[in-house]
Amino acid sequence: xxxxxxxxxxxxxxxxxxxxxxxxxxxxxxxxxxxxxxxxxxxxxxxxxxxxxxxxxxxxxxxxxxxxxxxxxxxxxxxxxxxxxxxxxxxxxxxxxxxxxxxxxxxxxxxxxxxxxxxxxxxxxxxxxxxxxxxxxxxxxxxxxxxxxxxxxxxxxxxxxxxxxxxxxxxxxxxxxxxxxxxxxxxxxxxxxxxxxxxxxxxxxxxxxxxxxxxxxxxxxxxxxxxxxxxxxxxxxxxxxxxxxxxxxxxxxxxxxxxxxxxxxxxxxxxxxxxxxxxxxxxxxxxxxxxxxxxxxxxxxxxxxxxxxxxxxxxxxxxxxxxxxxxxxxxxxxxxxxxxxxxxxxxxxxxxxxxxxxxxxxxxxxxxxxxxxxxxxxxxxxxxxxxxxxxxxxxxxxxxxxxxxxxxxxxxxxxxxxxxxxxxxxxxxxxxxxxxxxxxxxxxxxxxxxxxxxxxxxxxxxxxxxxxxxxxxxxxxxxxxxxxxxxxxxxxxxxxxxxxxxxxxxxxxxxxxxxxxxxxxxxxxxxxxxxxxxxxxxxxxxxxxxxxxxxxxxxxxxxxxxxxxxxxxxxxxxxxxxxxxxxxxxxxxxxx
Amino acid sequence: xxxxxxxxxxxxxxxxxxxxxxxxxxxxxxxxxxxxxxxxxxxxxxxxxxxxxxxxxxxxxxxxxxxxxxxxxxxxxxxxxxxxxxxxxxxxxxxxxxxxxxxxxxxxxxxxxxxxxxxxxxxxxxxxxxxxxxxxxxxxxxxxxxxxxxxxxxxxxxxxxxxxxxxxxxxxxxxxxxxxxxxxxxxxxxxxxxxxxxxxxxxxxxxxxxxxxxxxxxxxxxxxxxxxxxxxxxxxxxxxxxxxxxxxxxxxxxxxxxxxxxxxxxxxxxxxxxxxxxxxxxxxxxxxxxxxxxxxxxxxxxxxxxxxxxxxxxxxxxxxxxx
Numbered sequence: 001x002x003x004x005x006x007x008x009x010x011x012x013x014x015x016x017x018x019x020x021x022x023x024x025x026x027x028x029x030x031x032x033x034x035x036x037x038x039x040x041x042x043x044x045x046x047x048x049x050x051x052x053x054x055x056x057x058x059x060x061x062x063x064x065x066x067x068x069x070x071x072x073x074x075x076x077x078x079x080x081x082x083x084x085x086x087x088x089x090x091x092x093x094x095x096x097x098x099x100x101x102x103x104x105x106x107x108x109x110x111x112x113x114x115x116x117x118x119x120x121x122x123x124x125x126x127x128x129x130x131x132x133x134x135x136x137x138x139x140x141x142x143x144x145x146x147x148x149x150x151x152x153x154x155x156x157x158x159x160x161x162x163x164x165x166x167x168x169x170x171x172x173x174x175x176x177x178x179x180x181x182x183x184x185x186x187x188x189x190x191x192x193x194x195x196x197x198x199x200x201x202x203x204x205x206x207x208x209x210x211x212x213x214x215x216x217x218x219x220x221x222x223x224x225x226x227x228x229x230x231x232x233x234x235x236x237x238x239x240x241x242x243x244x245x246x247x248x249x250x251x252x253x254x255x256x257x258x259x260x261x262x263x264x265x266x267x268x269x270x271x272x273x274x275x276x277x278x279x280x281x282x283x284x285x286x287x288x289x290x291x292x293x294x295x296x297x298x299x300x301x302x303x304x305x306x307x308x309x310x311x312x313x314x315x316x317x318x319x320x321x322x323x324x325x326x327x328x329x330x331x332x333x334x335x336x337x338x339x340x341x342x343x344x345x346x347x348x349x350x351x352x353x354x355x356x357x358x359x360x361x362x363x364x365x366x367x368x369x370x371x372x373x374x375x376x377x378x379x380x381x382x383x384x385x386x387x388x389x390x391x392x393x394x395x396x397x398x399x400x401x402x403x404x405x406x407x408x409x410x411x412x413x414x415x416x417x418x419x420x421x422x423x424x425x426x427x428x429x430x431x432x433x434x435x436x437x438x439x440x441x442x443x444x445x446x447x448x449x450x451x452x453x454x455x456x457x458x459x460x461x462x463x464x465x466x467x468x469x470x471x472x473x474x475x476x477x478x479x480x481x482x483x484x485x486x487x488x489x490x491x492x493x494x495x496x497x498x499x500x501x502x503x504x505x506x507x508x509x510x511x512x513x514x515x516x517x518x519x520x521x522x523x524x525x526x527x528x529x530x531x532x533x534x535x536x537x538x539x540x541x542x543x544x545x546x547x548x549x550x551x552x553x554x555x556x557x558x559x560x561x562x563x564x565x566x567x568x569x570x571x572x573x574x575x576x577x578x579x580x581x582x583x584x585x586x587x588x589x590x591x592x
Numbered sequence: 593x594x595x596x597x598x599x600x601x602x603x604x605x606x607x608x609x610x611x612x613x614x615x616x617x618x619x620x621x622x623x624x625x626x627x628x629x630x631x632x633x634x635x636x637x638x639x640x641x642x643x644x645x646x647x648x649x650x651x652x653x654x655x656x657x658x659x660x661x662x663x664x665x666x667x668x669x670x671x672x673x674x675x676x677x678x679x680x681x682x683x684x685x686x687x688x689x690x691x692x693x694x695x696x697x698x699x700x701x702x703x704x705x706x707x708x709x710x711x712x713x714x715x716x717x718x719x720x721x722x723x724x725x726x727x728x729x730x731x732x733x734x735x736x737x738x739x740x741x742x743x744x745x746x747x748x749x750x751x752x753x754x755x756x757x758x759x760x761x762x763x764x765x766x767x768x769x770x771x772x773x774x775x776x777x778x779x780x781x782x783x784x785x786x787x788x789x790x791x792x793x794x795x796x797x798x799x800x801x802x803x804x805x806x807x808x809x810x811x812x813x814x815x816x817x818x819x820x821x822x823x824x825x826x827x828x829x830x831x832x833x834x835x836x837x838x839x840x841x842x843x844x845x846x847x848x849x850x851x852x853x854x855x856x857x858x859x860x861x862x863x864x865x866x867x868x869x870x871x872x873x874x875x876x877x878x879x880x881x882x883x884x885x886x887x888x889x890x891x892x893x894x895x896x897x898x899x900x901x902x903x904x905x906x907x908x909x910x911x912x913x914x915x
Contacts, residue, residue: 211729219808233733233883322808324799324880330632396800396879573733574809574882 013062013102014040020061021052031085033107036286036525039094041105043085049108050118056095056104057123064095064104065413067120070130072138073541073550074164076112080522080543088112089138092539093120094526094554098413098429105526110140119144126416129562137162137250147197152243152591155189161251162550168248168255192227197239199229208236211573215244219322219577222587226564226576233572238565242558245591253540253551257517258284259358259493261548265538266352268553269589271311273343274303275531277356282437283527283538284358287520288491295483296360297439302373302476303346303355304529305469309380310339311532312466315584319459320391322581323400328391335383342372358518359492360485373477377470384466392463398456405567405579406454415566416559419534420461421583425453431530442479445472455582462584491518517546526554533557533584553592557585606687609697613686617831618648624831624872631876655827658820663726666817670725675822678718678829682836685711689839690766692849692856704765705757708840709750712795716742718829719797719804723814734813737883738804741794744890745801749791751898752784755905756844769848776847780908783901785845787894789867792837794890796830798871800878803886838867 014032017040021030031043044052056064072091075081087109096103108117119142120127131142132151139160142148150157159166167173178186192210194201201208214225223244229236249268253261265276278300285292292300317332340350345366347353355362391397407417409425422429428447432440448464450457486492488499490506493513500510512518520542528537534556543549560583568576622637622645629636640646662668688704690696701707716739723735757763759780760771771777778785794801805813812818815826842848842863849856851863881889 209729211733218811233736320879324802324806324808325878326628326799327632327876330634334633390877394879396881399885400879400882572882572884574806574880577809 013104017056017062017104018042021055024055024059025052033084033524035105036523037283037527039103039105039526041107041524043107043109046108046110046114046117049106050120050123052106053093053095053120054123056106062097062100062102064097064102066096066098066416067093067124067126067130068096068103068416068535069094069537069539069552069554070120070127070134071539071552071554072134072140072162073552074138074162077164078541078543078549085109086111089115089140091117091134091140092552094539098427098434101434115139116141116143118142121145124416125414126559126562129558136160139163150243152246154186154243156186161248166251168251192239194229197237199237203231206231213573213576215241219580221318221580221585224561224587224590228573228576230573233574235568235571235573235576238568238576240561240564242561242587242590245587247588247592249592250551250553253548255547257546258520258548259513259517261551262356263352263354265553266354267588268555268592269311269531269533269536269557269586270351271307271314271586272532272536272589273307273310273351273353274300274347274355275307275311275529275536277354278304278438279527279529279531279536280538280540281356281358282529283525283540284520286525286527287523287540287542288358288489288518289521290359290487290489290492292360292438292487293484294439294481296485296487298476298480299361299365299485300356300438301440301443302473302480303343303353303361305472305476306339306343308469308532309466309473310336310343312462312469313339315462315532316387316391316459316466319578319581319584320397322577323397325391325394325397328387331383331387331390335380338376338379342369342376345369345372357486357493359487359489364485365480370477370480373473377474377477380470381467384463388463392460400574400578401456401459401582402454403452404455404571404575405582406452407563407567408453411563411566412453415563417534417563418556418559419530419532419584420465421453421458421534421560423447424450424457424461426451431528431535435528437527437529443472443475445475455578458582458584491520493518519544519546526552528554531556533586533589534560536589555589555592557583557587557589560585561590606697609686610683613683613832613835614828616835617828618652619645620831620835620868621651621827622648623868624875627869627872628876631873652824655821655824660820660822663728663817665727667725667727670721671817672822674718674722674725675818675825675829676718677721678715679825679832681711681715681718682829682832685715685836686832686839688765689836689843690769690848691839691860693766695857700766701764703763705753705763705768705844708765708836709746709753712749713746715795715829715833716746718826719814722818722826723804726814726817728817730810730812731814731816734804734806734810734816737806738797738814740887741797741801741803741883744887745791745794745894748787748890748894748898749795751895751902752787752791753844754898754902755781755784758902758905758909765843769843769850772847773850776845776850778845781845781901781905783897785841787898787901788844789837789841790894792841793871793874794886796833796837798830798834799875800880801886802880803883806880808880834868834871835864838864838871841867 018032025048033041035041070093072089075087075090089110091108093106131145134140135148136150136152137160209230211228211230213228214220215223225241227239249264252264262277265280268276313332313336317329320328344350347355409427412422412425426449428449430447433447445468448461450460486496490509495510495513499506522542522544524541526537526539528535537554539552540548541550568579626636637647638644640650662671685708687697688701688707719738720735723731756777760768797804846863849860851859
């Protein structure tokens with residue numbers, strides 16, 4: 001397994017995979033596509049895609065053990081597809097190899113009337129929810145999928161929202177009227193039917209209890225429903241149900257300019273703030289070819305780490321509360337308040353600052369920022385030590401979390417786990433270290449890991465990450481470079497004002513970029529970052545317009561929730577709560 | 593004193609005792625919230641009246657004026673009966689607690705201690721029946737946990753005071769306190785003290801042993817479906833329970849009203865108040881063990897400890913008499 005950073009993405013992997021696939025499936029069966037992000041992208045036909053995927057998973061010379069993302073796009077209205085196979089709907093598989101730090105993207109063209117693909121669940125377990133999502137959003141069928149049903153929209157929904165011919169706004173749909181019959185029908189549709197999930201109602205000598213935990217329950221961290229099959233208090237099986245927090249964020253991306261979409265990203269992982277802006281603006285910058293000035297890069301890192309702290313503090317407090325500890329959450333929330341005071345002083349907002357801009361950040365740091373942060377940096381470590389005594393070394397806390405909800409590294413990879421949940425299994429894989437972005441390679445920090453992959457270790461990794469974040473922030477304060485906070489590039493939005501007063505070209509660009517929004521050159525780019533909860537990524541398709549053609553948001557929480565049944569079988573109801581707490585998710589990050 | 597006079601005096605005593613108790617329990621809800629506030633870096637209720645003490649009145653009014661709701665799927669008779677049992681059993685238990693030789697309702701009862709244990713045993717019914725009658729799965733799980741937890745911990749609680757009874761040679765609580773004139777029983781009966789207090793927390797199902805409620809797992813456990821004054825009765829019952837367990841611990845182990853300089857009733861109040869504050873501190877500090885861990889803690893640790901305690905006490909007493 002990987003121990004040290006080999007930080008630069010190996011650009012030569014593309015030809016290698018192409019050769020390997022052509023050897024196996026014959027020349028001409030694979031079409032390569034150039035993308036702005038440099039990830040090797042290959043088109044394969046629906047007939048061979050299953051073989052290609054299992055070859056890449058198991059048989060190939062270079063195997064990819066993680067299905068990082070699986071999504072689709074409606075290509076029917078796309079104008080710039082020169083050199084690409086004809087396609088109405090394209091399904092995209094993004095595969096990752098953590099030990100070699102490589103990825104590959106497989107695209108499958110589908111024509112209207114033949115929207116069917118073989119399911120990849122037998123290759124990667126986490127394909128399950130992704131395929132359901134693609135079916136829900138685009139109406140692409142996956143043959144062999146055991147439960148191909150809606151996942152983000154309600155079971156009574158008609159149509160597939162991310163198709164281009166589906167309405168994007170409520171005002172285009174006519175008034176919503178909830179009649180009594182409709183209400184009854186909607187409620188009936190939510191009734192859990194164990195047989196539909198292949199569950200028995202009785203064992204040989206007892207009846208199972210089906211407990212509907214959520215969507216409103218104090219410990220599910222939002223609107224999340226889990227139906228538990230219980231024998232006494234022991235969990236026989238569980239069915240997580242998501243989608244209650246679905247707001248169509250990806251669809252909104254197709255209706256907002258590149259610039260005005262930034263505030264929407266804030267609300268994906270609503271505890272993460274700029275950690276959502278970060279991959280989005282970097283993806284846009286990659287499409288536009290913008291270089292971000294060093295000061296802006298450093299400010300971004302500093303803000304991102306402050307938000308990581310804020311998010312982890314919430315996690316830490318709520319986790320200890322989930323196992324019944326009343327007080328820590330108050331301490332940690334008041335610490336988080338200190339972080340927010342800094343964030344507010346810098347950004348003017350607390351949770352959702354929408355503060356990153358295409359090409360930089362919104363404003364320079366305010367007067368006195370250094371003192372504020374230094375005061376905080378002196379304050380927090382002592383508190384963290386105190387919390388160690390209060391929470392991490394508490395024997396009851398240990399009894400509740402050690403060995404609870406454990407998964408192995410293999411299972412983590414199989415289910416697409418990233419972030420602290422992955423590092424708790426012993427793999428020191430952190431995007432900031434493996435694929436440094438925005439200047440993380442210039443900073444000195446460690447990647448905390450643990451070995452058992454249980455709930456306790458997940459908390460442990462989070463706690464250590466806070467210490468590392470403090471370390472990073474201190475380095476940012478010590479080494480903050482001078483200079484501009486936004487790029488001079490003409491697509492940087494809003495453009496730097498001092499130049500608009502100098503020449504007419506810049507004035508026009510300024511006017512257009514602010515009124516219309518910038519027009520990005522056609523292309524595709526996915527940029528990921530190490531967010532608080534795992535790897536968060538934005539996959540953007542630009543079609544030469546002021547708006548995105550397709551915005552795909554790969555969130556870490558989505559695959560993490562998917563493995564809940566696996567790690568909660570045989571546990572008690574109380575364990576499930578500890579597991580949920582230790583996963584560190586917010587439902588907005590799952591449902592988007 | 594004539595018979596009528598005795599009845600009037602007795603009734604007055606009961607009414608007065610209950611009034612003080614209710615006031616104390618209500619005030620305790622406020623004290624707990626303020627203390628938790630102090631320990632959790634926040635103010636707590638501080639708006640209504642001086643230091644927020646009228647919060648108690650506001651809460652009382654709110655509870656009384658809420659709709660008296662019985663869910664349509666619940667068993668209405670048992671549903672109403674359960675909170676009543678919770679209140680009645682703890683209030684009966686109070687009756688035998690002697691604050692001083694003069695202050696107490698029926699303190700001079702020759703089976704005082706047994707009566708207390710009996711009442712605390714009956715208290716289980718309130719929680720189990722509430723969980724059952726609510727006809728809600730979360731309540732049912734809470735009720736199931738309550739049945740197992742309270743019945744088990746009753747055993748250790750009962751056994752833990754056997755040592756005290758052996759030393760005092762009486763079940764009469766007045767006699768037990770008088771036996772501690774020279775040395776509190778907490779010294780020779782330290783194990784018994786610890787087990788009794790832990791058992792008391794389990795019987796009043798307070799954090800860290802509030803598994804029947806377990807709000808993180810079960811919403812509100814056995815009283816999920818309760819609101820208004822029926823919930824208020826569980827609530828008050830819980831707080832009276834805290835006072836009773838603290839008072840009993842004082843009586844059994846901490847020398848009751850004995851203490852230098854200050855008047856006896858004050859000593860009793862100080863000791864009880866200290867234990868009550870300790871109850872609240874435990875709630876502020878500790879997480880909740882899992883149900884099965886809690887049960888095995890009881891049967892595998894508490895039970896052997898209490899039996900050992902009885903054995904050792906008996907051995908020492910035998911040795912002392914034979915010398």
